Amino acid sequence: MRIMLHNNAMGKAFFSRHEAALIGITLIWGFTFLIVHLAVGHSGPLFFVGLRFVAAGLLTMVVFRRAIxxxxxxxxxxxxxxxxxxxxxxGLQTYGLQSISSSTSAFLTALYVPMVPLVQWLVMRRPPRALTWAGIALAFIGLVLLAGPDAWQVGLGHGEVATLLSAAAIAAEIILIGRFASEVESSRITVVQLIVGGLLSFAMMPIAGESIPDFSWVWLLAGLGLGVASALIQLTMNWAQKSVSPTRATIIYASEPVWAGIIGRIAGDRLPPLAILGAVFIVAGVVVSELKPRRRHHGELSAE
Incomplete structure (x- = not known):
């Protein structure tokens, strides 16, 4: 048996079009971080998340009004x-950031990467391939390196627990999308999940003690702009995960900080050597997960 890239002599692309679409939305994710960072300086986090997702839900509702x-x-x-x-x-990640550092939050959030294949294996009885496990390990190591050396200062406080739960929620989202993607119409389910996510964010504002911010063109334009991005992201996830397994999708999603780092560098931020090494590990994880074994059958080689 030997290992080959996920393309063949006939010229098949290294990534399928569904996987390429997921890579595209991770790039969009990376770009949104700069906008979110700017917007939350003029608005509370729950209000901004609510605005972003409700705007996305209303947009998709208009676009797909006949399908609804x-x-x-x-x-x-x-x-x-x-x-x-x-x-x-x-919501839980935002709550956690009130009492823990951003590096610790990044490390704990990254735990969704190994959570997805483990849950898929235990609940759905679908064990990942050995090369997929290798890709998961590389991507997780990369995320840890990107989080930085301070990320290991983890305790058992409310912030850490909330962030761990947020990682579990992210894993659950990816798995649920994979579970239902082939059984539902992508546009309709996208509308529902965006509206529900946004309304819950608004509903939690009084409980979290967050008030409606003073009007600002910054949070309004950023919220509407990210609403368009969120609609595209969720719609693509629902469509692409009809063909891409939750585990493989997770490895692709893990590349989002790489794009965020590249865009941040373009904006003037300096990336420390450890972060660059982390990015290399994540990219290696994505590539390794795409490798496929080939075995000889009746004197010929065929891809598994």
Whole structure:
């Protein structure tokens, strides 16, 4: 047996079009961090998350208004469940950041990478291939390196627990999308999950003690702009994960900090050597997960 790249003599692309689409949205994710960083200086985090996702939900509702008429009970339930995980992922991470450092938050959030294949294996009885495990390990090491040396200062406080739960919510979102993607219409379930995630963020504002911010063109334009980005991201995830497994999608999603770092560097930020090494590990993880073994069958080589 030997290892080959996920392309063949006939010229098949290294990544499928679904995987390429997921890589594209991780680039968009990376770009959004600069905008979010600017916007939360003029708005509370829950308000901004609510604005972002409700705007995205209303946009998709208008674009897919004809398809919405056919909304099924399964799509409503599945979309609501995914919407809850979207809210928990953003909300709990934001809560955690109030008492822990951003590097510790990045490290704990990165735990969603090994969580997805483990849950998929234990619950769905789908063990990943050896090369997929290798890709997961490389991507996780890369994320840890990107988080920096201070990331290991982890305690058992409320912030750490909340961030761990946010990582579990992110893992649950990816798995739920993979579970229902082939059984629902992508546009309809996207509308539901965006609206639910946004409304839950607004609903949590009084509980978190967050008030409606003073008007600012910054949070308004940023929220609407990221609403468009969020609509595209969630729609692509729902479409692409019809063909891409949750585990492989997770490895691709792990490359998001790489794009964020590149865009930050373009904006003038300096990347420390450890972060650059982390980016290399993540890219290596994505590539390794795409390798496929080839075995001889009746004197010929064929891809597994």
């Amino acid at each position: 008429v056919g909304l099924t009970k399964k799509e409503l339930v599945a979309g609501s469940a995914i919407g809850v995980t979207i809210f928990l992922g953003y």
